[in-house]
Amino acid sequence: MKQKINEFKKWDTHHHISPPFFEEFIIKNGNKDVYGLPHAKWSPKLMLNWMNNINLEKAILSFSLPGIYYGDIAETKAMARKCNEYMAELIKQYPDRLGGFATLPLPDPNASIEELKYALDTLKLEGLGLLSNAGYKYFGDESYEPFWEEVNKRKLVVYVHPVQPEEGVNYTLLNYTYYLKMDTTKTIVDFMRSGYHKKFPDIKFFLSHGGGVMPKVMMSALKGLEKENPNIMNEFEAWRSQLFADTALVGYPDEMLPEVLNFFGANHVIFGTDLCWAPDKYKYFVQQISQLDLSRSAFENLYSNNVKAAFTDKKIPFKPLNVQVTARKRSIGTVNHHVHVNPKKVTEFVTDKLGRTLDMNVKDSEIMEKHNNAMVSMDIPELWQLPAKERREALKLYNQTIAMMKEEAKSKAGVFAAIDLDDPKYSLEEIEYCLKQLDMDGVCLYVKIVGKNYGEMFDEKLLEKLEKINVPVLIHLKDSNAKPVLDFNYHDSLSYMYSLLYLDKLEHMKKVNYIPTHTDGLLDFLARASNSMYYIDPETHKPRIGKIIWELLIKKREVFKDYVKELKHVY
Structure with a gap:
């Protein structure tokens, strides 16, 4: 069923804000631009205009690249608190339109637990917004165990956004089109490699940009870990219901979006725009999504129902989906060639x-x-x-x-x-x-x-x-x-x-x-x-x-x- 851009109400879980104090902070820490791109323009007025243009009922806000950690934990803690309190005040002004993912001072797990409690218990934010690595520590880091224990106890949603990997070379646009996508997948594989998926099975992860490259490389990555854990493939199948992927900048209906839908399933793909970073593209990607041959109920699930269900305490079993990939396919070579x-x-x-x-x-x-x-x-x-x-x-x-x-x-x-x-x-x-x-x-x-x-x-x-x-x-x-x-x-x-x-x-x-x-x-x-x-x-x-x-x-x-x-x- 083809549909119009404003036909369905939408919930957006990939929605960034960049108030002046945040931009000043990252510029002070050496980021005159963000991996070669100019700083995003944002204001509450712009945000509401964008939302209204595509019938966006609610946006769950987060802070984005390049993050708030630059080696000084005291500075990072102070900025995390400032970000969360700003978000909470903004949500108070528009309680029916906005929610928020808390910014945390990782890689310090104890400071992050403290900020988590304040952000959720006092400020009433919906979940956590984490970058794929902090100080090049990934989610499977052994020092993170007490942090994940607290997150798991609360059965929280963790929104994951990629950041530049440890390799550290500024590849400008290549970061956005490839290396950052890889980093989202890397941190989830690292989480599994550590065994945290078994220790902490009640955390739901919202993965940016269609899970990065997960639909294509997850099986290869897990196969590479079979010597360390022979049962890791079966463990993934049991745990994959905790993984959700958003559609931000992946709305190509010929290959990428169908692959994401087929990998994550009918009830684990959620809508994302990548605003305020994509003000010239968000309508285009909604139009691309609209080209999919899906039922009305499938569109409703993608745009809002799936994310509403994810914010409950309930487990949401993986439900397979088979969307046709219409791009010309090449047979991938085998060892025989x-x-x-x-x-x-x-x-x-x-x-x-x-x-x-x-x-x-x-x-x-x-x-x-x-x-x-x-x-x-x-x-x-x-x-x-x-x-x-x-x-x-x-x-x-x-x-x-x-x-x-x-x-x-x-x-x-x-x-x-x-x-x-x-x-x-x-x-x-x-x-x-x-x-x-x-x-x-x-x-x-x-x-x-x-x-x-x-x-x-x-x-x-x-x-x-x-x-x-x-x-x-x-x-x-x-x-x-x-x-x-x-x-x-x-x-x-x-x-x-x-x-x-x-x-x-x-x-x-x-x-x-x-x-x-x-x-x-x-x-x-x-x-x-x-x-x-x-x-x-x-x-x-x-x-x-x-x-x-x-x-x-x-x-x-x-x-x-x-x-x-x-x-x-x-x-």
Whole structure:
């Protein structure tokens, strides 16, 4: 059922305020802008106008980025109190229209318990508003146990908003389209890893922006923890009814929003606008939601009924939903197409140089014979720990050995030269040698992107070389021992692609047959959201109006989304 923008009354749980004292405070602490974006404009009058424009019956207010903790707990406690009292006074003026999520002085758990009691018992706020990390401490931190015990005892709602992760590089717009989304998911996975989901099962979490990337990567993240907790998948299924996701900035009806609805279920998706940070976009996203083919009751649940139910003490069981994903789907590759072969000769070399045994199963020529049509690359995380000279020796040994293995096995598998992104001068020589002398079938570019500044990510000569070689280029992380989500470098192939896009390298990307690996389907899931990076100048971080007019308004196309759709292989 298609519906009009104002047809249903709405409750908004993703609704920020930014009074002058808050803006002054974060500017004083070094934030002249917020990850490259100007401070949001807000006033009570603006807020009520926004609410009335989309039939917003009630907004649950919260303070947002970049938070109130800058290393001084006394200062943080004072600001938390000021924020909560301001919110409470505002709610008194509009009691039927507003509610509030309390700001707390984390990472201090004791101070947070004290403020929690005041905010809820005296100020009568509805729940807690927490950032995904505070001082780079995530929800599973062992020092948080007494805090979560108090939250669980009260069966509270905890609204979770992402913040910049510990990696700390200011990736400007890439933070908003990717890294912050990842951080929301990371803190929930961290909560589960600690076992708090079993100790404190009565806390309801409202997760911003559709749960971040949870619909695509949660199963992969939990699978990565099965060695630590073999029952973690079953535990998640039992606990997932405590998780809710809002629709703020995820209202793309072709893929992202259906994936969120299908993952969280019919009664666990709630409405969010991201006001005051999205004053130019909130109507657009409501219109996008309206395109979904849902029943009237499903729209009513999404807009208000689900969140009203969540604010009760009742458990709300997960109820599956099956919304059609209409975006063109690519079959995600399996091990039958992209395999790792780690020759014994190479693993012995790395073992000898490191002076310790590698914790891995050596794969040899049997793989070559079994997977005739596979793309073959190496996966030896310990190799990248070697000094530069020894690392070069190991890579050359691998490339020579794997080329010989293919010839001896008379295999039709494609063997990919192991190339180090961080050693461009040697890599240029090795690409030439592997393709011309060893007659290899492609290049596997091993990357480590997260934590680097934009200026040190790419070597222009190496990028130019990749444009000219006319063979497939696998993008592979260096540390496959990393845990999905908990270690951002696990998804370094995504960081590679997104960083190229933001640095205005889309034309380069079109000239190279890139094959990103270990993506967990995120490249498709985030394609429309990340498309916005194409229209932003990476130096000024301002919109490029000419591109917006030409591509979006005249051509009516989303160029990065279209590029992603045309990729032949994504793993």
